[in-house]
Amino acid sequence: MELTSEENAALNGEHGDTLQTAYRILVATGEATNAEKLIPIKWAHLSGVNYNTIGDAGEQFLRELSKDARVKVKATVNPMGIDFDHISEFNHIDDEFIKKQASIRDSYIRMGVEPTFSCTPYDIFDLPEKNTQVSFAESNAAIFANSLGGLKTNKESAFSALASAITGKSPYSDLRKDDITTPMTIRMKMDNPNELDFGMLGFFAGKVGDTSVNISGVSQPNRRSCKALCGGMGTSGTCAKFQFIDSEDEKSEKVDFGKEEMNEVFDELNTAEKGDIITLGSPQLGLEELSDLSKMLKGKSFEKRCLIFCSRAVQEQARTLDYINEIERAGGEILSDCCTCLTPLIDTNETDAVTTNSIKGAYYLNNSTGVNVNLKPLTKIIEDETK
Amino acid sequence: MSKIIVQGVAQGTVLKTTSPINFLGAVDKKTGVIHDKKYDIFEKSVKDTVLVFPHGIGSSVGAYTIYSLKSNQSAPVAMICQKADLTVASGCALANIPMIVVSNEEFNSIQDGNQITIDTKSEKIFN
Structure with a gap:
């Protein structure tokens, strides 16, 4: 990956530890995805907010990082573990959890994020214009942004999105490019699917698909079903984009999602x-x-x-x-x-x-x-x- | 042909699975034990192993799991994948765990239990 002299200087630690760490993450993820360069992004959505998922190591990391790190672009954050207004209704939540969760919340706020604590930023904000480069770590949000919002993001990791928030940049690779190939079409064979069926379709598609899949046989699902599809897909695999298609490309590999495939997902979960x-x-x-x-x-x-x-x-x-x-x-x-x-x-x-x-x-x-x-x-x- | 994602030198015993790993869902971040029974390495620990697996899947927070494993001294000494993904790459980058991507042929040739030395400077894997 080619870096500008400024980016190289940051990677070598000339602009401090925080930026060096951020650039080290961007370079690793850039190498992982064969990116040739870094490009600017407009919005980062961060995961790694729930104490249950990031633990003591994560809490400590963010506390240290937030002494110095500030986000450079619009940054929103995923849910925490608890709703601070309703702790008393759940008497088993221990004080340690509350303390550590508050520390994580405060670290993110210190870094300048918008305290959305939501996995559905697309339900809160108007989306920027089509083809805007963003960096979304929450998988359902990344899939929604790419597939239904017309934005461009890879399925970022907690750290790659954080590095993007701090630097305003992301590696130019995979789904950020215009010439995406989608070699697989999932053929939806279920009639009148509800949101649970769409969730299972997503889970199945995420397992069998690569970075992007086509889905045929589906007509205009409602928002609940669309979100279920995004959520299911993000859980099971690496797929970060789908497109509904009417007519199937002859060259693409076809995989059916029918009763049998659905039952398999159902029985697993x-x-x-x-x-x-x-x-x-x-x-x-x-x-x-x-x-x-x-x-x-x-x-x-x-x-x-x-x-x-x-x-x-x-x-x-x-x-x-x-x-x-x-x-x-x-x-x-x-x-x-x-x-x-x-x-x-x-x-x-x-x-x-x-x-x-x-x-x-x-x-x-x-x-x-x-x-x-x-x-x-x-x-x-x-x-x-x-x- | 292997590709270096995170540099470093490491030596250890291979723990290999042919299932993609969801770090958040399947790995205990304190002990490194695989606690999802759908994995063929269920109840084994990734601690101090050279973890060989196709690629990461699932939650983006899996990167924190990798970082936590390192902080809790339960991390693999290195990771070898068939395909790089952002969660594993960024987790290894922050945790300083050497990580390389190898060809399908090389991936298939690595056996569970092998002793392996990785040195990204000399771009070599020694069996």
Whole structure:
């Protein structure tokens, strides 16, 4: 990779430790993706915010880094582990977690990020103009940005996005280029798919696809389904872009996603017949989804605890529009700044199994939180779990 | 032909899997033990091994898992992949874990349990 003399100087430590570390990361990721140079980016979305995922080593790293590091471009951040406004409702959250999570939050704020604590930055901000280069670490957000937002990003890592935020640059490689080849088409063979089906399609596509896949046989999914597709895809593989196509390119490899493939994904992630609690929101719910949910809950009440995750910004909007009132009346608990994935709010001492419609959530509940998962689409959750 | 992603010298015993690794979901960041039973290296530890695997998958926060492994003295001494991905590359870069990408042929020739020395300066892997 060719660096400018200025970039080389930073890599050699002439502009301090922080920039040297950032450039070392950019060079490694540039080499990994065969980039020929670094290019400017306009927006970085950072992962590595939840104490549960980054641990003591991560907390300490960020505390040190934030003494000196400042973001150079617009930077937004992923969810934390908890919602600081609702800690008292979860009595098993220990003080150590709260202290370390607060330290991580404060480190990011010191670096100058916008305190979004959301995995759905595309639900909070208007997206920049088409083809803008960004650097998104959250996988569902990167896939959404590339596939539905017309932006350009690779599926960045927590450190590569952080390095991009600090330098305003990213290696010019893979999905940042204009001449992307997409050698595979996934043929959706399921009729009238719901958001759970789209999540499973994404999970399957992420496993079999490379960097980018075509998807045929799908007509205009709603936002809930689109987000489920992005979330599922980001969880299982390295694929960071899809495009819906009407007619199949003869040269591309075709892979069918039918009943059999779907059952395989379902059996991998559905590990319980029923859940003790319900979670909605991985990715965090947007305004449209909260609106839908409030309508579906009219005159009904949840029969068990239901945790509903959305960003703080979306929650505030939804409150003014009265969506939250209706959801809370039905017994739903609205939580912000955190999400289903890897939250300590879900505790294995109290919970054996969780009902959710999220494939991304299901993967992390099964593999990281260590609880079983009962998968159902939202309509079925409302039908079975409310009265 | 191998490509150096992160420089360094390392020596260790190969722990090899043919499954792509989701560091966040599958590896215990304190002990280095693989705790996802879908892996053929389930319950083995990556600590002090030369970890040989196709590439990383899944969450971008896996880079922090790699950094945490190093901080907790449970990291592999080196990583060898078939394909480089940003999570593993950046995690190794920050944690100073030598990382190289090798051809499919070389990847296939490395066996689990082999003793390996990597020296990126001389661009060599010694069995």
